[in-house]
Amino acid sequence: MxxxxxxxxxxxxxxxxxxxxxxxxxxxxxxxxxxxxxxxxxxxxxxxxxxxxxxxxxxxxxxxxxxxxxxxxxxxxxxxxxxxxxxxxxxxxxxxxxxxxxxxxxxxxxxxxxxxxxxxxxxxALDPSYGGLTLRPDTGVLWHGENSVALSPAEMQIMLLFLRNQEDVVRRSALEAAAWGLSEAVTPNALDVALHRIRRKLIAIGSRYKIVNVRGHGYALREHAGAQ
Structure with a gap:
């Protein structure tokens, strides 16, 4: 939509x-x-x-x-x-x-x-990319090398925000607004569920980046500590 x-x-x-x-x-x-x-x-x-x-x-x-x-x-x-x-x-x-x-x-x-x-x-129209990840908003597909995974509309908007902010912290309220809009009611755990699904999808396509919780500030897309 x-x-x-x-x-x-x-x-x-x-x-x-x-x-x-x-x-x-x-x-x-x-x-x-x-x-x-x-x-x-x-x-x-x-x-x-x-x-x-x-x-x-x-x-x-x-x-x-x-x-x-x-x-x-x-x-x-x-x-x-x-x-x-x-x-x-x-x-x-x-x-x-x-x-x-x-x-x-x-x-x-x-x-x-x-x-x-x-x-x-x-x-x-440009496909946002960072850390080996590329998101194609026209199809809702996230790529890492030759591996890809489909994202739901809410997951795609969340991932767009992370890629545009690279490794900067993104506040929870901004992620909720990106996924569901400013005027739409959101259940308390909706974002947690969406982030859990995105984390699993990042692992599935072999990404060296993951979504981390920066306590008291929000979330960020960061490289695995032991990544090569």
């Missing part, structure tokens, strides 16, 4: 958008501020975002410009009450992929988001 980020401070509208997209099989995480959106994008590998312009802590375009300067090619639909030509041009110049003025029909919103999700994103 595709997962996108919605940045919209109008609660009722945000709920309607979430419901409409969920009906089309698209999972949505919702935030209402620029700073919260930036933090969420650093944690999770979203496939697209819907961005409102008028947010409590600033113009949504400032977030978009910051992302583009950082080399982040996340497809973006700018959503706003402004429909003047210069406003549309301003949004596209800031790096938006599409522009939709309020009010809008939900069918059109869903169609535009689906179109964004079909666009290839070169910066996100």
């Amino acid at each position: 595709s997962r996108i980020l919605l940045i919209e401070d109008h609660e009722r509208l945000a709920q309607l958008i979430c419901k409409g997209l969920a009906g089309a099989g698209i999972a949505v995480d919702m935030v209402s501020r620029v700073d919260a959106a930036w933090a969420a994008i650093q944690q999770l590998p979203y496939q697209a975002m819907i961005l409102d312009r008028g947010l409590p802590d600033g113009d949504g375009l400032t977030l978009l410009q910051k992302l583009r300067r950082a080399g982040q090619g996340l497809p973006c639909l700018v959503l706003t009450a402004r429909d003047a030509l210069h406003d549309r041009v301003e949004g596209l110049d800031a790096g938006a992929d599409d522009y939709l003025a309020k009010p809008f029909a939900m069918d059109e919103m869903v169609a535009r988001v689906k179109a964004l999700l079909r666009r290839p994103v070169v910066l996100n």
